[in-house]
Amino acid sequence: MPDQMLANGDSPELEALFDSIVHQSQPLDSGADTGALPAHRKQSADDMYAQIGLLTRKLHETLRALGYDRYLEKMISAIPDTRDKLNYIARLTANAADRVLDATDIAQPVQDELGGRAGALSRLWQQMFDGRLSVEDLKRLAGETRCFLLEVPEQTGRTSSQLNEIIMAQDFQDLTGQVIKKMMEMVKEIENDLLDFLVTFSPGGLAPATGLMPRNAPPAAPVAQEEPAPTRREVDDLLASLGF
Amino acid sequence: MADNNMRFLVVDDFATMRRIVRNLLKELGFTNVEEAEDGQVALTKLKSQRFDFIISDWNMPNMTGIELLRAVRSEPQLKALPFMMITAEAKRENIIEAAMAGASGYIVKPFTAATLEEKMNKIFQTMQK
Numbered sequence: 001m002p003d004q005m006l007a008n009g010d011s012p013e014l015e016a017l018f019d020s021i022v023h024q025s026q027p028l029d030s031g032a033d034t035g036a037l038p039a040h041r042k043q044s045a046d047d048m049y050a051q052i053g054l055l056t057r058k059l060h061e062t063l064r065a066l067g068y069d070r071y072l073e074k075m076i077s078a079i080p081d082t083r084d085k086l087n088y089i090a091r092l093t094a095n096a097a098d099r100v101l102d103a104t105d106i107a108q109p110v111q112d113e114l115g116g117r118a119g120a121l122s123r124l125w126q127q128m129f130d131g132r133l134s135v136e137d138l139k140r141l142a143g144e145t146r147c148f149l150l151e152v153p154e155q156t157g158r159t160s161s162q163l164n165e166i167i168m169a170q171d172f173q174d175l176t177g178q179v180i181k182k183m184m185e186m187v188k189e190i191e192n193d194l195l196d197f198l199v200t201f202s203p204g205g206l207a208p209a210t211g212l213m214p215r216n217a218p219p220a221a222p223v224a225q226e227e228p229a230p231t232r233r234e235v236d237d238l239l240a241s242l243g244f
Numbered sequence: 245m246a247d248n249n250m251r252f253l254v255v256d257d258f259a260t261m262r263r264i265v266r267n268l269l270k271e272l273g274f275t276n277v278e279e280a281e282d283g284q285v286a287l288t289k290l291k292s293q294r295f296d297f298i299i300s301d302w303n304m305p306n307m308t309g310i311e312l313l314r315a316v317r318s319e320p321q322l323k324a325l326p327f328m329m330i331t332a333e334a335k336r337e338n339i340i341e342a343a344m345a346g347a348s349g350y351i352v353k354p355f356t357a358a359t360l361e362e363k364m365n366k367i368f369q370t371m372q373k
Contacts, residue, residue, distance in 0.1 A: 006359075009334025010352040017336065018350055021343035097260040101267070 082186070085179050092172040099169035107162035114155050121145050247296075252277045255286040255300035255312065256330070261353075265299060265330075271357045272364075283307025287315055290322055297364075298327045302338070310345050317346040326367050 124141050127133050133141065254265045254277060262279045269277055278295070280286035284306045290298070298316065302309040309329055316322045326348040331338050334352045342350050349367045351360060 006352070008352040008354055010359075011334070014334055014336070014339050018339050018343045018347075021340060022347075094258075094260055098263075101260070101263055 082183060085183055089176045089179055092176055096169045096172040100166050103162040103165045103169070107159045110155050110158050110162075114152065117148055121148060248273045249276055250274060250296040251294060252297045252299060253280060253286060253289060253295045254278070255280045255283065255298065255304070255309065257281050257301070257304045261301065265360075268355075268357045268360050272361050283309065283312030283315070286312055290316065290325075291319070295325065298325055299330065300327065301330045302332065302342075310341060313342070313345045313347055326371060328363060328367065 121141070121144065124133070124137075125145070128138055128141065252269060252274060254262050254269075256262045256265070256279075259281075262281075266277050266279070269275075278289065278293075280289055282304045283300070286298070286300065287307070289295075300309040300312055307315075313327055313329065316325060316327060323346075327346070329342045329347045329350045330353055331342065331350055332353055339350060348370070349363050351363045355363075
């Protein structure tokens with residue numbers, strides 16, 4: 001292995017680390033390692049999950065109380081659409097990969113054969129220049145060589161069209177690029193809304209609810225635009241209910 | 245050095261990746277290659293047919309590469325099988341985990357046929373000791 005880090009991150013140091021562990025540990029003979037986390041780590045992981053679950057429940061109830069449930073429903077219903085978009089991207093890139101691999105499967109043998117035959121003929125010509133070929137053999141060699149030269153354009157043409165197929169298979173980049181861009185915009189929008197939400201309800205300030213309103217909130221939503229920003233008491237209650 | 249008729253099991257949930265590994269193995273002269281799309285399928289195949297070498301990706305649904313590795317190392321008739329782990333990240337903790345779980349070697353993707361050959365030869369050399 002070249003004595004520097006490879007483009008994919010692998011390095012002689014990493015190899016040495018692997019080797020040192022493999023040669024000192026006896027994996028699994030003791031039967032102790034069942035693939036589970038060590039006991040103390042599992043305990044705190046469980047605690048974390050429980051805590052997150054509790055907080056999520058509290059957040060959910062709070063949001064419902066504030067009338068955000070309908071806004072969130074709309075966001076959630078957008079997710080299957082997002083899933084479709086991701087599937088679309090996966091499908092396009094997989095198809096492109098298949099097309100490219102198919103093209104190389106066709107072109108590689110053509111290349112190999114061309115190279116092989118040229119090599120064989122070349123060796124025979126070398127014999128001729130070494131004076132080791134009879135006149136008969138030379139006539140035959142000349143004929144075979146001429147045949148070969150006539151066939152080359154057809155073979156290189158076949159390879160060219162496979163190369164072209166590989167170029168054409170790259171068209172997925174334009175389509176997937178557009179889809180990714182759309183998804184990024186959607187994600188940024190949600191992120192902005194969440195940030196507004198957090199800022200509004202942060203302990204620091206009672207900033208007016210800029211950007212807080214769901215853009216298409218139904219008129220019946222409890223939090224209407226004319227209402228004042230949440231009172232100190234509401235914020236306190238909210239924070240208390242969130243366990244802060 | 246190695247028998248060209250060695251039976252490989254390539255485990256990866258991405259069909260494209262399995263195809264690429266198969267092509268690389270072919271370049272190295274190994275044409276006896278089977279595939280599995282996750283650890284569970286791989287384990288079933290390993291238990292019912294004879295294999296000589298396992299190349300497995302790390303992140304897969306149903307059963308990850310590490311889980312498959314541990315399962316293989318705990319089966320009496322499979323535990324001596326050479327197992328190369330493919331990992332997408334050359335991070336120390338990944339390498340450590342693979343080594344401790346009993347991997348025979350690791351390889352970071354993307355990789356070339358030359359790298360694959362190097363890593364495989366390393367495993368063969370260790371096996372011969």
